[in-house]
Amino acid sequence: MNCMSCIEYIIVGVMIASAVLAVEWRDLLAAAVGMAAVSLFASLLFFMLQAPDVAMTEAAIGAALSGAVFIFAIKRTQRYETEEEEKPGWWVRW
Amino acid sequence: MLKRLLAITTLIIIGYWLAQGLAGVPFGQDRMLVGKYYLEHVVEQTGAVNAVTAVVVNYRGFDTLGEVTVLFIASTGVGALLWSRKKRRTARTEGSIVLTTGTRLLAPFVMLFGVYIFIHGHLTPGGGFPGGATIATAFLLLYMAFVTYEIPHRAFEKIEGAVGMTYVIVGLIGLAIGGYFLYDWIWQTWGWGHDNIGRLFSGGFIPIIYTIIGIKVGTELSGIIDNMIKEEVSK
Numbered sequence: 001m002n003c004m005s006c007i008e009y010i011i012v013g014v015m016i017a018s019a020v021l022a023v024e025w026r027d028l029l030a031a032a033v034g035m036a037a038v039s040l041f042a043s044l045l046f047f048m049l050q051a052p053d054v055a056m057t058e059a060a061i062g063a064a065l066s067g068a069v070f071i072f073a074i075k076r077t078q079r080y081e082t083e084e085e086e087k088p089g090w091w092v093r094w
Numbered sequence: 095m096l097k098r099l100l101a102i103t104t105l106i107i108i109g110y111w112l113a114q115g116l117a118g119v120p121f122g123q124d125r126m127l128v129g130k131y132y133l134e135h136v137v138e139q140t141g142a143v144n145a146v147t148a149v150v151v152n153y154r155g156f157d158t159l160g161e162v163t164v165l166f167i168a169s170t171g172v173g174a175l176l177w178s179r180k181k182r183r184t185a186r187t188e189g190s191i192v193l194t195t196g197t198r199l200l201a202p203f204v205m206l207f208g209v210y211i212f213i214h215g216h217l218t219p220g221g222g223f224p225g226g227a228t229i230a231t232a233f234l235l236l237y238m239a240f241v242t243y244e245i246p247h248r249a250f251e252k253i254e255g256a257v258g259m260t261y262v263i264v265g266l267i268g269l270a271i272g273g274y275f276l277y278d279w280i281w282q283t284w285g286w287g288h289d290n291i292g293r294l295f296s297g298g299f300i301p302i303i304y305t306i307i308g309i310k311v312g313t314e315l316s317g318i319i320d321n322m323i324k325e326e327v328s329k
Contacts, residue, residue: 052219053146056211060227065315068234072322 008048015041026081028074036067141281141288142216142297150221151300155276158303159261161223162310166258169314172321181324189239197239204232212308216297222304226311233316237323245316254313261306264299 015038022034039062046055132149142148150158188194205228211218212225236243268277280286281298290296 053221053224056220056224057227060224060231064231065227065234065319068319069322072319076325 004048008045011041011045011048015045027079028081029071029079032067032070032074035070036063039063039066137291139282140278140298140300141291142300143292144216144218146219147215147221147300147304148297151215151303152276152278152298155265155303158307159265159276162258162261162307165311165314166254169318172318176321178326180327182327183241183244183323184325184327185241185323188241194239197235201232201235204235205229208232208308208312212304213301214294215304216300217292217294222307223311225304225308226313227315229308229312230315230319233312234319237319245320247320250313250317254310254317257306257310257313261303261310264302264306268299 018034018037018041022031022038025031025034039058043055043058043063046052046058132153133145136142136145136148140148140152142152189197208225208228208231210225211220211228212222215221215225233245265276268279269275271277271279271283278298280302281288287296287298294301
């Protein structure tokens with residue numbers, strides 16, 4: 001296998017892993033960092049797929065600014081997800 | 095249960111319909127007529143070496159005006175949601191010495207790099223949106239490092255409004271000269287920069303529009319950061 005595509009597969013794997021972790025983590029601060037990591041690796045992947053302008057936008061907005069905005073929002077509200085069992089909404093209950 | 099069956103049947107029907115529609119489209123074949131046209135004519139029609147920015151600013155300039163408007167509405171929405179009469183910075187702990195020293199050294203260079211990105215949009219990858227976001231990142235660094243730092247609000251609001259109007263004015267000048275909105279009057283009517291394609295002073299109005307977009311995006315994202323980081327003081 002070509003080694004360039006090895007690296008691409010590794011990056012895609014890390015992206016999927018950090019996306020799953022960002023959904024699963026109860027600590028919202030860690031989840032925001034996981035989401036920023038998805039954007040960072042996506043920008044790496046854009047760069048390797050020869051779209052450097054998209055990579056720059058993704059790194060600046062996805063990884064830096066939106067992560068910062070999420071962290072400010074967490075600072076204003078609360079850090080941990082509450083454990084209470086939520087009832088499904090009307091769209092699931094039919 | 096009946097509703098669930100109905101939903102599944104509807105999904106299957108819609109999926110089958112979409113698959114039938116897409117089955118006739120040849121995938122991955124070289125049918126990019128519009129893209130080929132842009133690649134062949136981009137230098138003589140717009141003077142930009144970077145075809146992506148030529149498409150974004152010149153051929154699809156009206157869409158870019160729409161994007162800028164969307165960003166303006168988002169910034170206005172954040173400002174309206176988080177509005178209060180007394181807002182002040184409430185952070186007490188100063189940033190660590192690594193952060194403050196690094197910010198003192200790096201913030202001007204980050205801003206300079208953002209300006210470089212949007213001024214050279216017609217030559218190198220980049221453009222107004224990444225450049226403006228980079229400038230906003232420099233302001234984010236300043237906000238995180240120093241507890242009392244605030245952006246100059248009045249100047250930023252005035253610059254934002256003036257720059258937004260300048261975009262429309264550039265388009266209207268094109269309407270007056272060439273007959274349609276956002277007509278590239280610098281390149282096609284005046285013919286500036288025809289003999290130095292690939293250098294800074296070429297590309298018609300692309301550098302001007304991208305400078306406008308970069309300043310607008312930078313000030314708007316800095317405003318969003320400012321709105322998010324300040325908290326209401328009840329006294």
